[in-house]
Amino acid sequence: MWTHRRPRGRDERTAPRDTTYGFLSLDEGAYFRSQVREAFAERGLEVTIHATEVSDSAGRHFALTDLAAVCHHDAGGRGRWPRVIRDHVDRVLRVADGPSPLDTLPHEELLTRLRPWVVTPDVLTPDAATPMAHTHARVVAPGLCEVLALDLPESVMPLTDEALSSLGDLVDLRRRALANLRALPLETHSILHGPDGIRFHVLTGESFFTSSRALTADQLTRDLTGHDLTSAGALVSIPNRYTLALSPITPATPLLPTLHGMTAFTTANHTHAVGPVTPDVYWWHHGVLTRLIHHHTGEPHLTRPAEFDLLLMRLTDDDAGERP
Structure with a gap:
């Protein structure tokens, strides 16, 4: 259900593999x-x-x-x-x-193109020439950080601290960037079903910021389902920059099976993907992303934050109370 066919004209997987790109022979x-x-x-x-x-x-x-x-x-x-x-x-x-958009675009258009971009820290690894270029970047979850960037027709431009200082106050710029992200149109939406009542939403598209919408899981849930998130939040994963998986948590959610199903989906769509982000799965709760599935030495491991354990117990108790 969550795998891809080998494109035609490709060498068989049994052929000797490339040492850098194992998906190529x-x-x-x-x-x-x-x-x-x-x-x-x-x-x-x-x-x-x-x-x-x-x-x-x-x-x-x-x-x-x-x-x-x-x-x-x-x-x-x-x-x-x-x-x-x-x-x-x-x-x-x-x-x-070409010329820098910072020199050619009007100030208001720059603000309109501003987005928070969720990436792994290595994307922002400074080089010797700009060792302090992105100190405004903030950690949003283990393994993920957010940098302010411009959404351009043919590229994404992560903005340096110097560039941001010329655009305005950082707090106001972050607020504007998040509002721009919330206003993006929905792309391709599908619902995946699996055994044990597994059901979660998948958003895919061509925008570099599709996966960054994990920051706005509350609004995205309303856009995709027509309903608000419950106080329990949602399970979220961003295997690559063009894909986001979301499961709003309700009393009817089989939480652990859904978490395991999303882990399988996320791993399959992270490995060898274009623009890979992370194979991990997170819990979006009151605007905070908490990592639940951490891939260590290539294998997924479940972390059990105390608050998530309490949620599991509450859902289990609610489910038991509804049985005849």
């Missing part, structure tokens, strides 16, 4: 990198291939991991990779070589 990895090198060369750039990125003579670095995953998932198979890669290279070079 050794031969596919070599072909992928050769096409990346050719695509940059056709645009006048000689690049050095590294494990997960390329660099050019100007010291610019271009990540490859998402592009490799896009090729891996392309239904057209390996024959489409050259076009996919060249389209991607054209896009990143347009962004890299």
Whole structure:
């Protein structure tokens, strides 16, 4: 129910694997990198291939991991990779070589494009040139942080502290960014069902901020179901930036089976995904995300915060009280 078919024209899983991208065979990895090198060369750039990125003579670095995953998932198979890669290279070079939106867009449009972006801390790892670029980023849960970013037509631009200072007061900017996130239109909504009464909502789309809507699980629940969250909150996961899973908790929710079902879904849609975020599952409760499933050494482990244990006991008691 929660797995994907291998795209046509792909090597079998029994073929020797690429050492960096295990979802590619050794031969596919070599072909992928050769096409990346050719695509940059056709645009006048000689690049050095590294494990997960390329660099050019100007010291610019271009990540490859998402592009490799896009090729891996392309239904057209390996024959489409050259076009996919060249389209991607054209896009990143347009962004890299073009003027900064901070210099070209009106102030009000910049504020309209402002969003809170939920990412893993490694996305914001500073380089030597900008060691303190994102001190405004805040931890929203173990393994997740929020940075303010611009939602641009072809990219997302995480804003540095310096850029934010030119836009206004940080508290006001965060408030505006969150309101913008809440106002985003709904994308593709589906409901997944499983054994033992498992049922949860899945939101998917093309926005880089689809998964960031975990911050607004209360509003998202109203948008998806027409009902408010109960005081028990919701189970939430964000396996990749284009996917969010949500299960509002009600007295009828089989909580542990749903948690296990969402864990399986999240793991399946995190591994080898484009824009992976986290395989973990969280509890959204009064605006706070608490991690319930933590993947340690590749295996999911259930954490049992005291407040969540109390919720489990209350739901169990309510369920027992309703039985004849």
